[in-house]
Amino acid sequence: MRTRTYYRGPDAVVTSELFIWRTSPPKVFVIRHLKRVAIVRYDVDRSRPHYSSVLALALWPIVERPVFVVTGVLAVAVPVVAVITYWRIRPKRWELQALYLDSEVVLYASTDARVFNQVARALRRAMEDRDPDHTGWDGEVAA
Numbered sequence: 001m002r003t004r005t006y007y008r009g010p011d012a013v014v015t016s017e018l019f020i021w022r023t024s025p026p027k028v029f030v031i032r033h034l035k036r037v038a039i040v041r042y043d044v045d046r047s048r049p050h051y052s053s054v055l056a057l058a059l060w061p062i063v064e065r066p067v068f069v070v071t072g073v074l075a076v077a078v079p080v081v082a083v084i085t086y087w088r089i090r091p092k093r094w095e096l097q098a099l100y101l102d103s104e105v106v107l108y109a110s111t112d113a114r115v116f117n118q119v120a121r122a123l124r125r126a127m128e129d130r131d132p133d134h135t136g137w138d139g140e141v142a143a
Helices: 051-062 066-089 113-130
Strands: 005-008 012-015 018-021 027-030 034-043 092-100 103-110 137-142
Touching: 005 113, 012 113, 018 103, 027 103, 034 113, 092 113, 103 113
Parallel strands: 034 137
Antiparallel strands: 005 012, 012 018, 018 027, 034 092, 092 103
16 A cells, blocks of 8 residues: 655654654654544643733832823733733644553644644544544544
């Protein structure tokens, strides 16, 4: 049987036989040994503190002049708007996780949704072509 390539990119290769994540060193998985493949999504850098709004709130009681009040309001409003904007557009990290030879592994991870979806779709196709009745694909899980 001839090896078919489902995806070939700078960070991963998916063939009918192998899944290769081009890291250093590369991680190579034999597709027929993959079970319980799932997509997991994480929010990246969730715990970074934002000190500017804390500083503005700490200085608030010592403000007496209107110019300081306006400056204080801006000192609070600008970081709050920035934080809200960041939380809406913050990067996400997607992972392909699986059971490989009885060990939980991360097959692939990326913050680029388009590329990640291409790799995940290629892996799904490779697994479906290998065994149409039982793909071993669990679906998507958000974390």
